[in-house]
Amino acid sequence: xxxxxxxxxxxxxxxxxxxxxxxxxxxxxxxxxxxxxxxxxxxxxxxxxxxxxxxxxxxxxxxxxxxxxxxxxxxxxxxxxxxxxxxxxxxxxxxxxxxxxxxxxxxxxxxxxxxxxxxxxxxxxx
Numbered sequence: 692x693x694x695x696x697x698x699x700x701x702x703x704x705x706x707x708x709x710x711x712x713x714x715x716x717x718x719x720x721x722x723x724x725x726x727x728x729x730x731x732x733x734x735x736x737x738x739x740x741x742x743x744x745x746x747x748x749x750x751x752x753x754x755x756x757x758x759x760x761x762x763x764x765x766x767x768x769x770x771x772x773x774x775x776x777x778x779x780x781x782x783x784x785x786x787x788x789x790x791x792x793x794x795x796x797x798x799x800x801x802x803x804x805x806x807x808x809x810x811x812x813x814x815x816x817x
Contacts (some may be wrong), residue, residue, distance in 0.1 A: 699728040699750045699760070712775035722779045723771040729764035729781055736761045 747757035
């Protein structure tokens with residue numbers, strides 16, 4: 692039995708769940724799933740221009756793991772773009788830090804595969 696994945700820290704999420712080719716109804720499209728941690732890795736590496744070491748520190752993973760996450764996300768994205776597939780953004784083993792990497796904001800939420808909802812650390816009152 693493989694060991695459980697370590698939670699990956701996600702700072703920002705746009706709230707977008709799907710991207711699809713224009714003019715084709717969803718029922719006719721195949722879907723590629725991109726996890727929230729893959730989306731965060733793409734944001735850090737490609738949009739923010741961070742090195743693998745910087746991105747790994749922000750996501751609380753090793754440099755090698757960050758590299759594998761980015762490679763997987765790029766492959767899935769290229770597949771969807773080239774073959775005209777929809778991209779569904781969902782799931783992953785994450786800790787959501789909406790306020791930033793240094794604990795600013797309202798704490799974090801955990802989302803692990805197999806759970807139907809996000810689990811929030813600390814008190815649920817706010």
